[in-house]
Amino acid sequence: xxxxxxxxLQYGDCGKGKISHALCRMNEYTHVIRYNGGCNAGHTIYxxxxxxxxxxVPCGVFFGIKSIIGPGCVVHVDTLLEEIETxxxxxxxxxxxxxxxxxxxxxxxxxxxxxxxxKTIGTTKRxxxxxxxxxxxxxxxxxxxxxxxxxxxxxxxxxxxxNPEFKKIEILFEGAQGFGLDPDWGDYPYVTSSxxxxxxxxxxxxxxxxxxxxxxxxxxxxTYVGAKDFxxxxxxxxxxxxxxxxxxxxxxRPRQINWLDFDMLKMAAxxxxxxxLVFNKMDILEMVDSWCLYDGxxxxxxxxxDDIEMWLTGKLEMEVNESMExxxxxxxxxx
Ligand code: IMP
Ligand code: MG
Numbered sequence: 001x002x003x004x005x006x007x008x009l010q011y012g013d014c015g016k017g018k019i020s021h022a023l024c025r026m027n028e029y030t031h032v033i034r035y036n037g038g039c040n041a042g043h044t045i046y047x048x049x050x051x052x053x054x055x056x057v058p059c060g061v062f063f064g065i066k067s068i069i070g071p072g073c074v075v076h077v078d079t080l081l082e083e084i085e086t087x088x089x090x091x092x093x094x095x096x097x098x099x100x101x102x103x104x105x106x107x108x109x110x111x112x113x114x115x116x117x118x119k120t121i122g123t124t125k126r127x128x129x130x131x132x133x134x135x136x137x138x139x140x141x142x143x144x145x146x147x148x149x150x151x152x153x154x155x156x157x158x159x160x161x162x163n164p165e166f167k168k169i170e171i172l173f174e175g176a177q178g179f180g181l182d183p184d185w186g187d188y189p190y191v192t193s194s195x196x197x198x199x200x201x202x203x204x205x206x207x208x209x210x211x212x213x214x215x216x217x218x219x220x221x222x223t224y225v226g227a228k229d230f231x232x233x234x235x236x237x238x239x240x241x242x243x244x245x246x247x248x249x250x251x252x253r254p255r256q257i258n259w260l261d262f263d264m265l266k267m268a269a270x271x272x273x274x275x276x277l278v279f280n281k282m283d284i285l286e287m288v289d290s291w292c293l294y295d296g297x298x299x300x301x302x303x304x305x306d307d308i309e310m311w312l313t314g315k316l317e318m319e320v321n322e323s324m325e326x327x328x329x330x331x332x333x334x335x
Contacts, residue, residue: 001160001210003171004029005201006217008178009268011224013248013255014217015280015329017043017059020174022335023215024063029172031159032060032067035201036194037176038074038107038131040124042249046333052090053249056080058174061087061094069100069143070204071156072194074131076107077146101156101204102144107131121190122227124250132193156205171210173201179268180224190228198272216274218265219281220308220328223255231256236290244284260293262315269320276325277316283330 004023008014020043024032039055046052047062056075060067069075087094111127111134123129134140144153160169175196180186182196194200202208221240224230225248231237237257240246246255269277282305285291291302293312302308305328313326329335 001169001171001206002212003173003201003206003210004213004215005173005175005198005211006215007175007198007201007268007272007274008196009216009218009265009272009274009277010178010222011180012041012176012178013223013225013246014178014219015044015278016175016217017045017054018280018332019215019217019278019335020172021045021047021059021062022333023172024060024065027170027172029060029065029170030166031169032058032065032172032174033070033201033204034058034068035070035072035173035175035204036196037192038126038128039076039079040126040128040192040250041176043174043176044249047092049333050090052087052092054087055083055250057083057087057094057098060172061092061097064093065097066099067094067097068154068156068159069098069104071101071103072200072204073101074105074107074128074135074194075100075143075149076112076127077148079126081148095151098152099154099159100143100149100152102142102153103156104143105131105135106141106143106146108141120227122225123192124225124248126250129193160205171206173204175201179272180264185267185271187228190226213276214272214274216269216272216277218260218277218279220260220279220285221281222258222260224258225251225253225255229256230258232258234259234292236288239288240284243287244281259299262293262295262312266316266319269316269324273321274324275321276327278327278329278335279312280329282328286330
């Protein structure tokens, strides 16, 4: 068994959907597995030039690959069924390819009503927090208990270890949210309720030694949605928000913008053991021609894209992993 893992190194919305989609095109995966979160996630995917936003369904469905919502996830059934319908209407065979681990948990309508009352964290109001709370309080409801999900339910153990259909299993783990939203490593309490690191992928039933590549995904600037103050004072941020379409793909909320925080990126890359790192949205900073980042408390301004690329690559190779492959992308569909 081999597994590649896609993790977000900032606050979500860094382009995990795009990278997962691109990796499916480049590799021979037998499975794509979502390993955390629920429909709080919004993955924007351009497939053959057409825009899709997925909340629950892993991107393997775009390439005929079996796609599993893993046991680390929580599922809102109506949202999921709607998403499957939309994909089907657009010619993507989600009904056939999607599977759900029997031991994933459900987000109930009660969870959503409760989450709608949140004022302090600025959640996505999708019921995510209450669903995970009930799971760990041992009073949750599992996916196998909902009759509407029956056609999709599988045993994760059987699928990965006792399925004669596969001689060799090659998995892409598609993560949700990001390092800065992780309950342990993020800015608690302004975090989500499931873990957002490589460790979280392993909880879905795969041994640690199967991991081949860890793909860290970042943006060349940062964004955050939620209740804390995050946006910096620079006037260019409102321009970046418009050009980069920085509005929540789940809630439509404007994302707060700031320059990249290198210390946090370094910590996220180290803790996740990243060996391939993609900086997305280079095209947006090209348009405003402004290249800055924070190194510790200091804000550095670079003269050009080349300068910031050289600085970041050098620092990451020196301080995180000397054989790290660092990539810079400015395309919606391709790396
Ligand atoms: P929750 O996950 O809905 O409970 O929200 C907790 C925090 O995580 C809030 O600040 C949300 O805006 C943020 N969050 C949750 N999911 C995502 C995501 O997919 N992208 C960006 N932020 C997210
Ligand atoms: Mg998103």
